[in-house]
Amino acid sequence: MGIELDTSAVARLRAAVTGTVYVRGEEGLAAEISCFNPAIRHDPDIVVAVASEEDVVEAVGFAREAGLPVRVQATGHGAEAPIVGGMIVSTRGLDRLSIDAEARRAHIGAGLRWAPVIVAAAEHGLAPVTGSSTSVGAVGYSLGGGIGPLARHYGFTSDWVRGFRVVTADGRIVTADRQTNSDLFWALRGGKGGLAIVTEMTLELVALRSLYGGSVFFEGGAIEPALRAWIDWSADLPDEATTSIALLSVPDLDGPPPPLRGRTVLSVRFAFPGETAEGEKLFAPIRDAAPVYLDFVAEMPATAVASIHNDPEEGGPTWIRGFMLDTFDQDAGDVLLELAGPGSGAPFLAVEVRQIGGATARDTDDGSAVGGRDSGYTLSLLAADPSTFAEAAPARAQAIADALRDRISAITNVNFAGDLADRAAFEKVWPSAVQERLTATRTQWDPDRMFAFGPA
CATH class of the missing domain: 3.30.43.10 (Uridine Diphospho-n-acetylenolpyruvylglucosamine Reductase, domain 2)
Structure with missing residues (x-):
């Protein structure tokens, strides 16, 4: 009503x-x-x-x-x-974009997606630290932190934000950065919502023209040895390299690439913003782990960053559950294979594990509200068949969570937490000290809670 x-x-x-x-x-x-x-x-x-x-x-x-x-x-x-x-x-109409190449800054309207920012920055040999999908809105993604394909090297996307323009609950247009309204700036980098309406974000760009990255696919009997090799191999990777895996049960329908349709595969993703020869050397153990079905790991322009994860550009009905893990070892691999691997009957289109750590574990020198810096991995479960949304997907996700309960992190970053109207979920997206400071900052800037956010 x-x-x-x-x-x-x-x-x-x-x-x-x-x-x-x-x-x-x-x-x-x-x-x-x-x-x-x-x-x-x-x-x-x-x-x-x-x-x-x-x-x-x-x-x-x-x-x-x-x-x-x-x-x-x-x-x-x-x-x-x-x-x-x-x-x-x-805010999708707020799509202004300007690049200050000398200062390495992008001024990004609140409705802009990552793709045009990437293209404009590349003209100057620069790149934004983006997420895995370039069709996602840059500002909304960054307000929660943002974990992308190069996260271990560059950190959270919000770590590169240098300022915001916002409209406050009392209708003022204000700037928030290190020098001006620094409490609001701290909160907007990771605090997600309930603070003000962002109209523009200023993002520092990185000097990056190319990288060594992409994904390889394993199928059938190669999936388990490749997964187990990835678990051990990723544990020893330098911080400059970022990797993730996805178990994919691809439907035999138009849309997915023909070589993947109707197949269950393991995708191993890799991104290394360094010399190609070093990237090849780092990635060689994965290629040697099992017969490779498809191989798309190579030197690429920074503008092709979205091809690493190949997230869909078109939406569809989905059910998602996500959380963070302190560790992911061979025992966790056993759980994944038993409850979500080939032949398990899992109702998921995709089960993804991203390794984080490295730069994501280090806060900015002036501090930010990002939650989840202490975790080593993220785990996301995605179902695409609406008939599974009510029972099958939640039940299997809960079974996986129960089996991994000893390694599920106390904090799950807000971008992975799902429906924040759930008080239990909301209370686990920031450490208690950050949560208390965010509550105080929201009360200061929106005392009547006009900007609805979190549980009622």
Whole structure:
């Protein structure tokens, strides 16, 4: 059930903004707030598709007067649960981008995806520290920290953020960086939400034209020896190298690459931003571990970073559970093979383990709110068959969690935590000291909790 909006106030809002205002039931609303996961369908009272920073100010003022909670969505990738009621500010129209090559800075609008940032930076021999998918919104991803294909070398993406422009709950446009509103800057790097609406992010770029990376695939009887080799090999990798694995049960349908359709495979991903010869030497033990089915690891331009994980560009119904692990050894490999490997009957399209550590374990010199720095690995379970979402996927995920309970980290980074309306999940996304400081910062900047975030 929604609320009845004041039609004259809505008319004034429409006249004040250059973007578009939708109220429940109007054509265009559903398309504006559609999610990458179409199983998630929002039902807000009102949506403001902003086209400028001033539009955000007007939207916040309307919500404050109407007593509406406000949530923000850009690309729709981060949606974990339906939003019912209140206002959604859609920031996908805030897509400005400028590159200051001399200062190695990118100024990124809140609605921009990574792909155009990568292309623009590459013209200057630079690159952003991105996530595995370049279709994800840069700002929303970075607010939670951000673990990408080069994380062990460069750290969390948020570690490279140098400033934000935001609209506060009282409708002010302010800057947050090391020198100005430093408490808010600390919180925005890893604190995710409930603070302000980000309109622009300033990101430091790294000097990177090419890297040695990609993925190799193993199938059939090669999966287990390759997985076991990866477990031992990755434990000794230098911090400059980042790796992950994914057990994939690929449906025999149009969409996936033909060589993978209808197959169960193990993908081993690798990224090394150094000399090709050194990268080849580091990766050789994986190629030697078992017969390789497909091999796409080679020197590549930095603009091809998305090909390392090959995340889908088009969305589909998904059920996801994620958490972090302190360790991942051969015993954990036993669990993965038994409960999610070939022949296990697991209902998952993908089971992914990312090795982190290295630079992700080191906070910035001025501190940030990122949770999960003490973990060694992430584990994500993804199901794509809606018939499994209610029972089969949650039950198998719980069995895996139970089997790995002694190594599940006390803290799971907010980007991997799922629905934060669950109080138990919310309380495990930051260490207690960080959680307390975040609560205080949210209270300072949004005392009435207008920017809805976390459990009610």
